[in-house]
Amino acid sequence: MNMWNAFSQVLAKYAVLFHSAIHIVDHNGIILCSHNDMLLGESFLREPEKYCNTMLKQPIHPDTYLFCTELFEQQNVKYYLINEEKTPNQISVNSEAIKIALSCFLNMPQTETGEEQNLQLINKQQDIIDILLHANIKQAEVQAMLQLYEIDDSRLRIAIVIELDFQSNRYFNININLGYQPVLEKIRSEILETVRSNRYFNTQDIYGFYGTNEIVVLKSFIPTADLTRIYLALDHICNTLLNNLSRFSLLKVKLAYGNIYSDIIMAKESYSEAKQIISIGKVEHFEDDFYSIDTIMIDSICKCLHPHIIYKILIPYIKMLSDGTGEHLYDFLTCSETFVDCCMSFTRASKISSIHRNTYNKRLLKIKELTALDPITNFKDALIIKLINVYIRQNPDFLDVNQMR
Amino acid sequence: MSDIVEKDEMLPRQRVLAALFNKDFDRFPAICPTSVANLECMQISGCHFPKAHIDSQDMANLAATAHTVLGFDTVAPYFSVHLEAAALGCKVNWRDSGGMPVITKYTLLKLSDFVQPTNFISQFPCQQLIQAIRILKKRFGDKVAIIGKVIGPWSLAYNLYGAENLILDTILYEKQVHAFIEELLALPIALAKAQFEAGADIVTWADHVTADLISAEIYAEFILPLHKLASHRLSGYGPIILHTCGNVIDRIALFRQSGFRGFHIDSRNDISEAVKIAGNELILTGSVNNPITLTSGQRSHVSKEVLYNIQSGIRLISPECAVPFITPNSNLIELVNATHRAPLHLRACLQPKPSP
Numbered sequence: 001m002n003m004w005n006a007f008s009q010v011l012a013k014y015a016v017l018f019h020s021a022i023h024i025v026d027h028n029g030i031i032l033c034s035h036n037d038m039l040l041g042e043s044f045l046r047e048p049e050k051y052c053n054t055m056l057k058q059p060i061h062p063d064t065y066l067f068c069t070e071l072f073e074q075q076n077v078k079y080y081l082i083n084e085e086k087t088p089n090q091i092s093v094n095s096e097a098i099k100i101a102l103s104c105f106l107n108m109p110q111t112e113t114g115e116e117q118n119l120q121l122i123n124k125q126q127d128i129i130d131i132l133l134h135a136n137i138k139q140a141e142v143q144a145m146l147q148l149y150e151i152d153d154s155r156l157r158i159a160i161v162i163e164l165d166f167q168s169n170r171y172f173n174i175n176i177n178l179g180y181q182p183v184l185e186k187i188r189s190e191i192l193e194t195v196r197s198n199r200y201f202n203t204q205d206i207y208g209f210y211g212t213n214e215i216v217v218l219k220s221f222i223p224t225a226d227l228t229r230i231y232l233a234l235d236h237i238c239n240t241l242l243n244n245l246s247r248f249s250l251l252k253v254k255l256a257y258g259n260i261y262s263d264i265i266m267a268k269e270s271y272s273e274a275k276q277i278i279s280i281g282k283v284e285h286f287e288d289d290f291y292s293i294d295t296i297m298i299d300s301i302c303k304c305l306h307p308h309i310i311y312k313i314l315i316p317y318i319k320m321l322s323d324g325t326g327e328h329l330y331d332f333l334t335c336s337e338t339f340v341d342c343c344m345s346f347t348r349a350s351k352i353s354s355i356h357r358n359t360y361n362k363r364l365l366k367i368k369e370l371t372a373l374d375p376i377t378n379f380k381d382a383l384i385i386k387l388i389n390v391y392i393r394q395n396p397d398f399l400d401v402n403q404m405r
Numbered sequence: 406m407s408d409i410v411e412k413d414e415m416l417p418r419q420r421v422l423a424a425l426f427n428k429d430f431d432r433f434p435a436i437c438p439t440s441v442a443n444l445e446c447m448q449i450s451g452c453h454f455p456k457a458h459i460d461s462q463d464m465a466n467l468a469a470t471a472h473t474v475l476g477f478d479t480v481a482p483y484f485s486v487h488l489e490a491a492a493l494g495c496k497v498n499w500r501d502s503g504g505m506p507v508i509t510k511y512t513l514l515k516l517s518d519f520v521q522p523t524n525f526i527s528q529f530p531c532q533q534l535i536q537a538i539r540i541l542k543k544r545f546g547d548k549v550a551i552i553g554k555v556i557g558p559w560s561l562a563y564n565l566y567g568a569e570n571l572i573l574d575t576i577l578y579e580k581q582v583h584a585f586i587e588e589l590l591a592l593p594i595a596l597a598k599a600q601f602e603a604g605a606d607i608v609t610w611a612d613h614v615t616a617d618l619i620s621a622e623i624y625a626e627f628i629l630p631l632h633k634l635a636s637h638r639l640s641g642y643g644p645i646i647l648h649t650c651g652n653v654i655d656r657i658a659l660f661r662q663s664g665f666r667g668f669h670i671d672s673r674n675d676i677s678e679a680v681k682i683a684g685n686e687l688i689l690t691g692s693v694n695n696p697i698t699l700t701s702g703q704r705s706h707v708s709k710e711v712l713y714n715i716q717s718g719i720r721l722i723s724p725e726c727a728v729p730f731i732t733p734n735s736n737l738i739e740l741v742n743a744t745h746r747a748p749l750h751l752r753a754c755l756q757p758k759p760s761p
Binding site: 012013015016036037038150152197198199200201202203204221222223224226229230232233236237 | 567568569570572573575576577616617618619620622623626652673696697700701702703705706
């Protein structure tokens with residue numbers, strides 16, 4: 001497909017979508033490409049340059065409006081896009097969308113083999129990922145891209161992030177070429193293909209690398225009121241992804257997904273949430289590969305605590321626990337958290353931590369003496385103790401800064 | 406009516422069946438595995454939606470215009486995809502000439518609610534379809550091929566339970582989905598048999614297993630075994646054309662294993678590639694684009710696309726799916742004429758290639 005054929009198809013598609021007539025003319029106003037092949041070669045608008053970015057009434061059919069905009073320049077010749085619509089309301093916005101769609105082909109090779117077509121398919125997915133996760137998303141650009149690639153923007157979207165960590169032996173703390181890199185480059189594409197071929201993915205799902213060692217999948221779901229089932233399904237899908245990726249022995253992955261959004265523009269939010277879940281999960285469960293919110297619920301809550309809670313509740317208690325010297329802090333923290341994790345059962349907690357029940361009791365009494373927190377009888381106090389422990393693990397520098405270690 | 410004036414050597418029905426079974430034919434056939442009912446034909450026949458969806462006489466009269474007005478070599482009286490769903494208790498808004506029917510209430514809240522009906526074929530919507538085929542058979546005899554239609558178990562499950570629910574259950578409750586669609590399979594098989602017995606020459610098996618919704622692996626695991634079973638059970642009755650909208654290029658090799666005689670393909674696929682993959686076992690029909698070419702394009706676009714399809718290896722030309730109601734007759738007639746006047750030497754493009 002050459003560039004002009006591609007243009008012709010795009011114009012035909014948008015003419016149907018916007019109920020408009022669309023042409024590309026040269027600087028003399030001669031139609032070079034149109035949604036209607038019969039008009040090729042006709043003189044349409046003299047000196048289109050004069051009318052750039054302005055709306056005017058069609059001279060022959062005054063009930064129709066024209067919008068002219070410069071499209072591109074090639075060998076000192078300018079080419080213009082002219083959009084004709086019955087109403088003036090959306091004409092400039094629609095023209096912009098068409099222009100963006102056409103611009104995708106301007107840098108395209110002029111001829112295309114079957115192999116290049118396949119490559120384009122992969123690039124198409126990559127383009128969408130790049131645009132959607134870009135810091136400054138342009139709504140019109142996204143819409144044009146989705147229409148061009150026939151991506152259904154009515155579906156619910158969710159970002160699945162797969163962080164790839166390629167295992168290699170590093171004998172020294174310097175980079176030495178140990179021969180891993182060429183292998184890694186090869187398997188990167190195999191990994192993407194493995195992800196793409198997941199049995200639960202369809203052609204409305206979008207995949208691609210984001211950065212060098214991250215694969216992002218924008219999974220689509222048909223809208224439903226029952227989001228619970230979608231989240232359950234996502235857990236299952238992520239487990240199958242891990243299973244598929246387990247054949248890559250050089251690879252360790254960290255995987256999580258963000259929230260579901262009804263607008264694909266929000267894919268970036270979902271991506272950021274998934275990234276945050278991975279970073280939270282790594283603190284407590286570094287060896288895990290799939291971080292589901294139900295396994296790191298408290299960690300996630302703790303990460304999002306209101307500063308009020310941190311500075312008014314957690315930090316004062318930590319200071320009280322440190323007993324001024326910080327000497328017993330570690331023992332207190334370990335004991336108290338195990339006790340809470342064991343549903344406030346002395347028997348189970350002492351068995352797990354191999355500490356005598358009486359010692360346990362003494363330490364908890366000491367905590368009560370220092371802080372007035374009583375996890376034995378008060379659930380709220382037990383929750384605060386759990387949050388203190390998670391907060392300290394998530395903020396390891398905190399203890400150093402406060403010289404409590 | 407088609408403006409072809411050359412003498413035909415074959416009747417339309419013979420032409421269609423010859424092309425479908427890899428035999429010589431006098432002209433390329435133009436067929437309608439799905440609906441070609443449009444506003445103009447409704448006006449000409451006096452049979453309008455919604456009545457023409459569920460009244461046998463109106464169904465037959467409107468279907469007949471595909472041949473008498475537009476010149477197609479086939480007629481097909483099932484215009485929607487909702488008769489079975491209505492027969493099974495779904496609430497259907499049949500709408501009017503402004504759009505295709507929609508299901509307003511599914512019958513199933515969970516898969517286990519499904520109970521196999523004992524009197525499915527005798528339900529009113531099924532009976533109307535069967536009766537419409539009888540009327541068409543009586544009218545056209547062996548002259549024009551009659552195409553019936555059934556909704557396959559996967560699409561029927563969408564209709565009864567909701568596509569969004571079925572796809573989620575495919576992930577969460579695989580066994581239940583397997584069991585459910587296996588149970589449903591008996592219904593389209595029974596309805597297809599009834600349509601063949603009433604006079605249908607071909608039956609379209611509409612199952613929307615498009616790549617936009619499910620992967621090829623899910624098709625292979627869940628649905629292909631049922632398609633194989635259906636084609637086996639219907640092998641003594643007549644040929645089946647599978648219909649799936651959208652992008653399916655990654656599963657045509659699987660469709661070929663189904664045992665269905667034909668596949669009705671959408672223009673979004675690479676047709677030459679599809680023909681190559683389909684080989685001799687699966688005859689492709691299609692794939693003139695609906696929204697751009699047939700509805701919004703000009704006659705020259707239609708004839709160009711017909712020729713493109715034939716050169717790509719399609720032997721039975723048809724619109725890619727049910728045409729929008731606003732599709733002009735001029736374009737549909739051009740589809741038929743361009744197909745019928747396509748030079749027969751292009752059949753060389755269709756020489757069976759060795760199956761991969």
